[in-house]
Amino acid sequence: MIDFKLDPKSGVPFYRQVIDQIRYGVSAGKLKIGEQLPTVRALAVELKVNLNTVSKAYRELEIQNVLETQQGTGTFIGHIKIQIPKEERERKLTSICSEFLSIASSYGFSIDEIISQLQQGGRK
Amino acid sequence: MIDFKLDPKSGVPFYRQVIDQIRYGVSAGKLKIGEQLPTVRALAVELKVNLNTVSKAYRELEIQNVLETQQGTGTFIGHIKIQIPKEERERKLTSICSEFLSIASSYGFSIDEIISQLQQGGRK
DNA sequence: TATATTGTTCTATAGAACTATTACAATAAT
DNA sequence: ATTATTGTAATAGTTCTATAGAACAATATA
Numbered sequence: 228m229i230d231f232k233l234d235p236k237s238g239v240p241f242y243r244q245v246i247d248q249i250r251y252g253v254s255a256g257k258l259k260i261g262e263q264l265p266t267v268r269a270l271a272v273e274l275k276v277n278l279n280t281v282s283k284a285y286r287e288l289e290i291q292n293v294l295e296t297q298q299g300t301g302t303f304i305g306h307i308k309i310q311i312p313k314e315e316r317e318r319k320l321t322s323i324c325s326e327f328l329s330i331a332s333s334y335g336f337s338i339d340e341i342i343s344q345l346q347q348g349g350r351k
Numbered sequence: 352m353i354d355f356k357l358d359p360k361s362g363v364p365f366y367r368q369v370i371d372q373i374r375y376g377v378s379a380g381k382l383k384i385g386e387q388l389p390t391v392r393a394l395a396v397e398l399k400v401n402l403n404t405v406s407k408a409y410r411e412l413e414i415q416n417v418l419e420t421q422q423g424t425g426t427f428i429g430h431i432k433i434q435i436p437k438e439e440r441e442r443k444l445t446s447i448c449s450e451f452l453s454i455a456s457s458y459g460f461s462i463d464e465i466i467s468q469l470q471q472g473g474r475k
Numbered sequence: 476t477a478t479a480t481t482g483t484t485c486t487a488t489a490g491a492a493c494t495a496t497t498a499c500a501a502t503a504a505t
Numbered sequence: 506a507t508t509a510t511t512g513t514a515a516t517a518g519t520t521c522t523a524t525a526g527a528a529c530a531a532t533a534t535a
Contacts, residue, residue: 335379
């Protein structure tokens with residue numbers, strides 16, 4: 228289970244922060260397939276946000292097939308593994324990396340700093 | 352001078368992205384004391400945002416003593432040395448890397464793939 | 476002086492984000 | 506069956522973000 232955290236100063240909407248944390252948790256293996264997430268009400272209380280905010284995050288992730296929800300039961304990590312065509316995959320990798328680099332360096336971060344940080348964040 | 356970049360998908364307001372990039376640019380030494388910034392109109396055109404959005408960013412930075420403005424002349428990097436706390440810089444790096452990683456790995460890219468691509472894209 | 480350029484301010488509009496409240500629907504547990 | 510728990514939905518109101526357009530103020534320049 229993730230230890231959810233919200234950063235009000237970041238400027239990033241709460242529901243997007245929740246989405247990010249779940250998506251990253253899944254890909255980092257912190258959230259296993261089929262695992263139950265906190266209920267919308269429980270997470271709303273924990274994060275001190277409105278129920279609708281959590282609900283919105285869960286809803287978007289369900290649309291993306293990251294989550295599966297069962298009314299009355301709960302919300303779970305989805306079973307569907309999404310497949311992306313290889314050419315598109317290559318292009319996507321190049322594109323997001325290039326875009327990210329230009330943004331990161333506009334903040335004054337060097338490649339080395341970035342890579343070092345990514346390596347830390349990538350540990351399981 | 353900074354190569355300004357806006358990321359509409361990040362969820363961070365435009366004016367905040369501009370603020371961030373200038374502040375980090377200053378602390379990284381990319382923007383020198385007394386250096387003139389683009390005019391509000393020029394930057395607005397470059398970033399394809401409204402004049403008021405840039406103006407808002409500049410105004411906040413003037414309040415923070417990062418910038419000094421002279422009506423009719425332009426906007427300049429202030430003479431008061433602003434240090435961005437190491438922790439804040441760390442947090443920003445962590446934040447953008449984490450967000451990027453969550454997106455990248457949701458496409459199924461491994462850390463190694465990502466880093467390898469970044470190293471290629473980072474060559475000049 | 477006249478004109479252009481710069482930043483500033485104001486109004487109006489639109490949409491997103493978030494909260495609050497209430498109610499409804501599906502499932503599980505008793 | 507009844508109750509509790511879960512997710513869902515609808516409405517309303519506030520704040521924030523961003524745009525568009527217009528006008529104003531200060532400075533530099535021709």
